[in-house]
Amino acid sequence: MDSAPQQQPPVEFETDPSRYRHWQVSFDGPIARLKMAVDPAGGLRPGYELKLNSYDLGVDIELADVVRRLRFEHPEVRVVVLSSGTDNVFCAGANIHMLGMSTHAWKVNFCKFTNETRCEMEDATAFSDQIYIAAANGTCAGGGYELALACKEIYLQDDGNSAVSLPEVPLLGVLPGTGGLTRLVDKRKVRRDRADVFSTTAEGMRGKRAKDWNLVDGVFARSKFEQEVMKRAQAIAAAPIKLLPGERRGVTLGPITPELAAHARLYRHVELSWDREARTAQILVRGPSAADVAVVTAGDEAIHAAGDQLWALRAFRELDDALLQLRTNHLDIGLVLLRTEGDPAQVLAHDAALAASREHWFVNEVLRHMARVLRRLDLTSRSFFALGDVVGNGMPAFAGCLLELALAADRFYLLDEPAVQVGLSALNEGALPMSHGLSRLAARLYGEPDKFEALVGQRGLMDAEAADDAGLVTVRLDGIDWADDTRMAIEERSSLSPDALTGMEANLRFVGHENETSKIFARLTAWQNWIFIRPNATGPEGALSLYGKPQRPHFDWNRV
């Protein structure tokens, strides 16, 4: 049972509305209704039923797709009302039986993905003027309340019974791991002593007290609930704001269907390949062609018209899919080599044109999407080495938005050869921030502010030596040393403890201050992942293992 998820067919992350099993989306002008109606028989894996609107990875893959499509395909939407299609239950959170029977890795990947989805909802609220409001027309427990917490406003039905709750600690011996604890005190500013009471009170809170403690923004009687929530939605939709310009015509996200080979997934701009024996994989991203650059330099309308075929959108959707594939379906791959191919000058030209159009709503969406994909990379628990060497006939193209791959990587090896060049664009200077808000350039040069200052505003290409001097390169190697040195580095890295590396990389990548999002992925997730392997949660007598079973849990009372 323990390894069941891995023996199953690989998980695919691409979906579209025609395939949804768990969500209903409808539109009325600027208001979208998003109803969670989880099909109990629609679990991604056998062995559990998704009762009471509880969710698994499959449910969340659809939600992530909904959130993304709302931004690209429905730019007219200003408010997204999230409610339940099941009477009296908003959402019961992650399916406990699914968690109980999952491997550690599955749990961790599941939590990470759901966290990213909730951050996407907040990102849409902050940067796409799509405000999520949770209409909790029933009990809102655990991950269900955490889903509501990801919305800007939360309304709860006041029927003497419906409550919001975080019962994970008292009932399951784990944490509300989808940002619940963090959003409670950091986002909603619930007093921390009250948050302590709330998070240990299994039955949660309802009605007036939920409102008084700021656990929700309002409570409405059952018979008026729908009406009051919609009134609020209409008020938000009608509030005057300065929308980004550009015709609000949606861009359909077509499938990116990769070609599947024995040890590779081949996309149009991206190739993911893996070597199980060596426990390494490679992601190769090809830079924009001259034709791709011509599209962006033609201006807003041409970019909008290119739609989902725009290089910057297509390539990063492909990269996103490749990362998710690695995370979920290739657990034994420890080291990922990031390579780029193309003309770095074209990348810079591309970036300059895209940055010039960034006020257009669609370009804004493209840039926000690129940023999210890069954050997914930052948060992927694999070692990343960026390798700037010659690929086949092509030159590496670590410039602008593709230089972000090198800056996200744990190390950047660059071949010292005259034809190999790197360069910065406007996109390296804050347009694609990490989850804690810093640009990757600022994070890379956190301890060398002078070098950082010197690079800001610098455009054009530099050779390997200049890049090394500027602090962009970890190891610069000439053609004689390259093969041996990189081979040894790769083999050495692959021999180290994967757990220690995961922890080390997560610490080193995020220099500087924390924010709410980074706390969710660092503090909350790290503690949760520790608790997940502790006997008190997942041992034979642990609370999570025994949930729903006839035995009662027994704890080891020693504090660690």
Add this chain to the structure above:
Amino acid sequence: MVSTTVDLNSKIPNNVGLSDDVKLKRALESWLPSYLEWWNDMGPSDFADKPVFLRTAVSVDSDGWAHYEHVKMPDYRWGIFLNPREGESTIRCGDEVGKPAWHEVPGEHRNALRRIIVTQADTEPASVEQQRLLGHTAPSLYDMRNLFQVNVEEGRHLWAMVYLLHKYFGRDGRDEAEELLQRRSGDPDKPRILGAFNQPCDHWLSFFAFTMFTDRDGKYQLAALSHSGFDPLSRTTEFMLTEEAHHLFVGETGMDRIIKRSAELEKLDPDGDIRRAGGIDFDLIQRTINYWFTYSLDLFGGEISSNAADFFATGLKGRYREDRYEEHKAMGATYRLPVVENGHLGERDVPLRNAMNEVLRDSYVTDCERALRKWNRTLEESGSPTRLTLPSRRFHRHQGIYADHCFDPQGNLLDRSRFEANQRNWLLTPADNEYLLSIMKPVYEPGKFANWIAPPNKGIEGRPVEFEYVRLND
């Protein structure tokens, strides 16, 4: 809000030392006006000033728990009683069986106990609300009195549960006690917690079916809780059971008297047309049984339940007559349950602890089958060829593993369209209710009974059937 200061101890008969318990006294003092306000708003409509021949529990002694006199309902003395105990109570089931029972709420089990008590408590005022208009269509003074007896005792059962909330659950308990008076049966905004307690019960056939089937769920819940390791809950529910027996008597004999009368009318009418003779035909009675029995089955909770397993494992709730079982841990054993898998009915073994709701439901179904046999004996003795049946426990369910599937009353799987096509033959319809309301005219003359129901075999507490059980002319 009415403001009252009363000498609680003389007003509230009790054996819980109320006069010496300042904290409890204070809590009840502030709750009492809200309770009376609720009773006036939601209790029996219009008969507040009529003396009713009521049984009042004034003590737990054998001569004190059933004290009869004519009382106006608002003056009824709602008391608080715990069954006395000899010796030390112990935990009766689960992992801790045999250890001393709890006399305070253990923090570890606070949430579970609160949930158990609030859910039980919520049903008590709910049934009063559901039945509040029935006095206006009572088929006799005898029946009217029984209705009011049931109502005041359901009120007392609310007191019994509120006592536990006030005494043992601190501020949260007081809040919950207040909420119990805020929820209303069938209210779209603040419904009662459980489904059957939000169904309308607007004529006497439903009243009798309700007291027969739904109150019988109450009996089994109380019986299971009377084996709780939380001693005050165990002792409270034990005492409630003595009163509950009367409610079941009202339901079971009420149905029996209707069946008896229908059999008589069947013979009286030349074509055997009971309706033409102003009675209630057997198909309609069968539909009523199907309706209320199945709604009541839902009250036992899911067939496979982690809560049920927890409640048993922790010793908070036992089985029916737990003391008659030899083994009280129920670990390792399984229960074979019919389940729907891939569109077919099969069987599955589930851990016994997780099946405790179903185990309790088994005891309940056996009891209902006994009553059905009794009614069928009445039919047999009356010479009627009709026999009534209990539907399958899979039929017409809204909770549990059968809720998402359709079954016929025999328990065979059906597709939804066939279920819907037959629904009016199986379950109460609006036309049924219209007909029943049309024949339910009040009969207020002592000793007289409505045409659709037979008189009882005997009166109450040695009084004749003609006794003026409710003094409407006072």
